Amino acid sequence: MITPRFSCSQNDTSVVVSVYCPAVRGSEVEIHLDETLLSLHVAPYFLRLNFPASLVEDDQSSAVYDPASGYLTLTLTKQNPRENFPDLDFSDPTCKPTIEVLSSQDNSVDPGAAEHNEFLEAAANGWTIPQTISDTLPPYGFLNAYTGYFLHVATTENEINELGADAETLSLSERRNRRLKHEDSKWDPEHYMADFADDDQIEELLAWMHPHLEPPSANIVIFTEAENAAMLRLHRKEYLSSPQDTHGLYLTLLTLLFSYAYDARTTHHEPTPESAWTIAALTPAFSALDPPPYSSQPQPQTRTRHIDGHPPSASYDFGVHARELAETLIPSYRRALAFPLYRSWALAEACRTDVARFLMRGTRTVLRCLLELRTILDGHEVYYRYSRIWLDDFCRWIQACASEDTLVQLGQVVSRLSISKDSLGWDLVALESMVQIAKEGQPDSDDESERPALL
Template identity: 50%
Template sequence: MITPRFSCSQTAESVIISVYCPSVRASDVEINVDSNLFSLHINPYFLRLNFTNSLTEDDASSAQYDPSTGYLTVTLTKGIKGQEFKDLDLLAKLLAPRPTVHEPLIEVISSESTAEDPDQLVAQTQNLTLQDRDILEAVKYDWQLPQEVSAESPTLRVGARYGFLDLYSGYFTNVTYTENEVNELRSEAETLTLLERRQRRIQHEDEKWDEEYYMADFADDEYIRELIGWTHPYLSDSNTFAYTEKENATMLNLPRKECVLPPAVYDYLFQYSRTDIPTKSQTHSLYLTLTTVLFSYAYDARTTQHEPTPESAWTICSLTPSFSALDYPPYHGKSGINSPILEFTLDEISASFVPSYRRSLAFPLYRSFVLAEKCRQDVANFLLKGPRTVVRCLMEMKDIMDHHDVYYVYSKVWLDDLCVWTQAYASEETLTHLGNLVRDASITKKSIGWELEQLENFVVQLQAGDQREVDSDDE
């Protein structure tokens, strides 16, 4: 167990305990108050504090977790209002275990030795009441776990950086305890470089690829054809655009950040390796990342008929390389975060969609190359509709992530900032140009790397009966 970093303060009526426990599931918090003993457990953290005076849990008590900062704030009511709690700044004293005093469990009647029948002793032990046995167990297991004051450390840990403009780190430190099924890097997300993440992603995609699954969906594609024939309501010409009250409230709650500088300053930033403000190459990467994020949204929206399911958060995260593997584009040639690429090309756009196609053929329920092509067309149409429609799609994704007790982390490291950037700084002209390129891009089956054409030809031959009669095993 880890002793978290914490601090204590007080008001006339309450004691406030602030605990730093980033990247945890708030629903797993266990809090117990027993007079002056306070205990908190949430994997992988355990905290037990001994106060000088008693506390109570009542209607005025509360516990609030802020995932953006990683702090859990617990407010407990004082047993006696107005009473001063001393030494709240002496953390080691608060962590010291409470002295354990047990009442004698055996009363000595006589010091003379007596010989008793062993069978009689066994019978007496078996006749102990349930309460007596609980007392014996409590004595045997005294849960005074060792604790020590946590060393001070910055909120964002030093190490690998990821997310929007590589601004984030530390969000996957305790990923082992959060049941994050889409994170392919596990706790190594905090140490792997971008190149290592990319290699892990490709390896994981190859491991998950199932050619029999793909052939089955290719052979029986009736429902997939229905999905392809569906039209997204945001792309319907009959709908007039207007943000809902919920969308307006979401926009008001987005973080306020500066994400742009005049073009004349970009060369200076690139020369001095500034990472807090986007350079031209970083902005270039953001536009490409936006297309991959929209692809995941388009796939989930199309396969659920725009009615998100409990699996939607998993689907979106699994299909987005910058979420599941923290691997963002460009994926083409030698381009990267520090290369000053100023123009988009069809080859680069096509290469940016290859990971999305591969993941749509290896992970979700419906695995069809034709369905992936239709989702790319949706992305092109979203971009051609302009920044308002794109922001609406991003906010819909954000709402899905924010309501998941594990995957909300991807809202923090990507979607919040991407919503702000798209709304305030993304150029409508660039989005239109990008939409045209996405529409005209060509992703070949050969570029996927899994011999799709050979598998499809084999299925066609079996269905036509050219080679042999199909038996039950083939089906």
């Protein structure tokens, strides 16, 4: 089961526990309090806290769930009023409450039933059950450092998950195969032809200029107060990555910026409630846990160096690996033509150009884009987990480890890329030719019934 984010506070008479458990039903929350031990369950979340002194449930106690924010607030009465509960912020490890994470091991049974059985078993055993952590699950996320975030994905509403209940158990090659099949199944030639034929809205999107790419009024990007606050909330972390790992991060960065560029163009940089879905659906590392490299060619051997006292970074000659960069962006192009509202090759090309220009603006502009991505996903009750396994680390890494020179050079190469329509595996050229022939054969009459169909 998933341990939710939570915080504790107190006053003279009560302890308040705030638990973040989005997209659940308040009526399904089960709470048990036994003196110092608090246990809470609502699928797929389980939280068990052991407080330093006793609490009681009385008329002043309450449990309130706010579906808008996703927070469950528990107010529990102190058995001894004005007694101080030390270290509720968990600053002292010796006083830290005990939290046990329960996980279902039998994937052959219904996930919801398995979670309920676990909860009943815990109750029957005095709310104690041995913690088991599997070390055999294939990892994913930033530097393949994460597992367990999708153990109960079948019981949550995750519309962009393309791996189903097998998200935690599939190998990388299996994830990639499922991604490719899903993209092919979602490819709609008629939708593509319609957008190619009626391109007035597409032309408007193509003419739009991202504010981060407008001529700068100064030589340096000045972060806003909100951006500075977001960076301060990211705890410092050291990354020890191999040259091949670092190379993969630069490639993954291209796909993140492409998804960001597409959403920014189609919303004119004013994110909508659909933006989190759009970004997650267009990013293979999110929807299929399938980051680059996608190329079979060997990755370059690189030299490492220290930058401003930070952990080692890498400098690459991406100019000799333009083919690999094109292969990295092909899945982004495929997804941009298979999933969102606007499906246009010209729009995908404009997004690639935006990516190149973001990179050529350097570290600060790239970091600003990633912070905006993170804010969009953090505001979603399900997709926030992709911030945890990718964007939090990427924001730290860009600040501390990424090479400014490498970002600029990468942008220059991306700006010169030539991606073939045939490389997507769909007959784009033939479809566009059919539209052109249909347009040329249209009569001058405004009668829609006299116009030939595209297919």
